[in-house]
Amino acid sequence: MIRIRNLTKVYTSASGTVKALDGINLDIEKGDIFGIIGLSGAGKSTLLRCINLLEKPTSGSIEIDGVEMTGLSPKELKEMRKKIGMIFQHFNLLSSRTVWGNVAFPLEIAGFDRKTINEKVENLLNLVGLSDKARSFPSQLSGGQKQRVGIARALACDPKVLLCDEATSALDPETTLSILKLLKDINEKLGITMVVVTHEMNVIKQICNKVAVIEKSRVVEQGTTFEIFSRPKTQTARNFLKSMFICEIPEELKAKIKALNGNLAEGRVVKIGFFGEITAKPILSEVVKKFGVNANILYGNIDNIQGTPFGTLVVQFEGKNGTADRALSYLQDIGLDVEVVEIG
Numbered sequence: 001m002i003r004i005r006n007l008t009k010v011y012t013s014a015s016g017t018v019k020a021l022d023g024i025n026l027d028i029e030k031g032d033i034f035g036i037i038g039l040s041g042a043g044k045s046t047l048l049r050c051i052n053l054l055e056k057p058t059s060g061s062i063e064i065d066g067v068e069m070t071g072l073s074p075k076e077l078k079e080m081r082k083k084i085g086m087i088f089q090h091f092n093l094l095s096s097r098t099v100w101g102n103v104a105f106p107l108e109i110a111g112f113d114r115k116t117i118n119e120k121v122e123n124l125l126n127l128v129g130l131s132d133k134a135r136s137f138p139s140q141l142s143g144g145q146k147q148r149v150g151i152a153r154a155l156a157c158d159p160k161v162l163l164c165d166e167a168t169s170a171l172d173p174e175t176t177l178s179i180l181k182l183l184k185d186i187n188e189k190l191g192i193t194m195v196v197v198t199h200e201m202n203v204i205k206q207i208c209n210k211v212a213v214i215e216k217s218r219v220v221e222q223g224t225t226f227e228i229f230s231r232p233k234t235q236t237a238r239n240f241l242k243s244m245f246i247c248e249i250p251e252e253l254k255a256k257i258k259a260l261n262g263n264l265a266e267g268r269v270v271k272i273g274f275f276g277e278i279t280a281k282p283i284l285s286e287v288v289k290k291f292g293v294n295a296n297i298l299y300g301n302i303d304n305i306q307g308t309p310f311g312t313l314v315v316q317f318e319g320k321n322g323t324a325d326r327a328l329s330y331l332q333d334i335g336l337d338v339e340v341v342e343i344g
């Protein structure tokens with residue numbers, strides 16, 4: 001559906017040149033919700049904007065449905081762009097138009113007759129759950145409602161592809177979930193292929209079936225979401241996974257750990273990050289048997305994706321003659337993230 005080869009983008013300005021994309025290769029299949037994750041400045045937005053040629057690539061190829069985008073005339077590009085909808089972090093709505101007027105806008109530009117426009121807008125507002133807000137102006141809407149208008153507008157010309165640029169970054173967690181659910185429903189109902197740029201692993205987890213990790217202008221890792229969650233290869237992917245499970249230890253527990261640390265001559269309180277295929281193994285019982293230590297789970301925050309657990313456990317290990325330290329080294333050696341909790 002979307003085939004990207006050796007895509008490079010260099011920005012040139014008075015202050016110098018920036019290579020924002022460096023030899024990107026991606027294959028996005030029809031019906032995918034394809035996530036692109038990376039830190040700020042990695043090149044995500046540039047990559048997304050190259051797909052519909054809002055940014056002109058410096059070199060390389062972008063094929064959509066077999067059509068090479070970089071070789072199109074302005075007229076052909078205009079036609080092709082009707083197949084590609086886009087939604088934005090800050091919604092980009094027309095403040096002087098009502099909800100109805102915003103969704104009707106691309107249809108008016110495309111030259112549809114009034115009757116067709118009315119029918120389409122009504123269906124789209126129904127689809128995004130905003131039929132009762134048709135006469136409201138963007139300033140009268142919540143962030144989530146504004147993004148629903150953005151989605152309806154992006155779908156107006158029946159696109160085959162929807163590009164989503166940090167579409168939920170300006171929204172609270174609950175609204176984020178409702179917008180992600182809407183996108184997934186649209187993907188399933190209408191079969192629209194989606195490319196989702198984000199810096200949040202949670203967005204990837206919620207809706208994407210595939211993901212590419214982008215770092216310093218290059219794709220450093222890509223695969224199915226399950227593969228990336230269960231076998232992250234790069235430190236960048238591991239860091240994104242870890243960021244999902246930042247375990248804030250409650251205050252009462254901190255007091256308890258402080259007291260324990262004072263008494264633990266032969267033990268440690270540790271935070272263990274669980275992700276990857278290792279989580280399927282009975283690690284804690286194994287380490288208890290192997291090293292003759294006691295393991296007492298103090299706190300945990302465990303989620304799962306497609307049946308594989310991910311999260312953090314706070315565990316108190318006790319053992320004599322350095323066995324607790326040896327047990328911790330063993331856990332690190334087999335690939336778990338282990339951090340001794342020191343509370344001062």
Ligand SMILES: Nc1ncnc2c1ncn2[C@@H]1O[C@H](COP(=O)(O)OP(=O)(O)OP(=O)(O)O)[C@@H](O)[C@H]1O
Nearest residue numbers: 011013018020038039040041042043044045046047
């Ligand atoms: N129009 C431009 N002119 C010059 N440099 C640019 C331009 N747009 C982006 N860049 C540079 O290209 C690099 C990639 O930017 P891009 O916006 O694609 O990253 P990003 O991963 O989307 O970041 P963020 O998550 O912060 O939006 C950055 O170094 C940025 O400063």
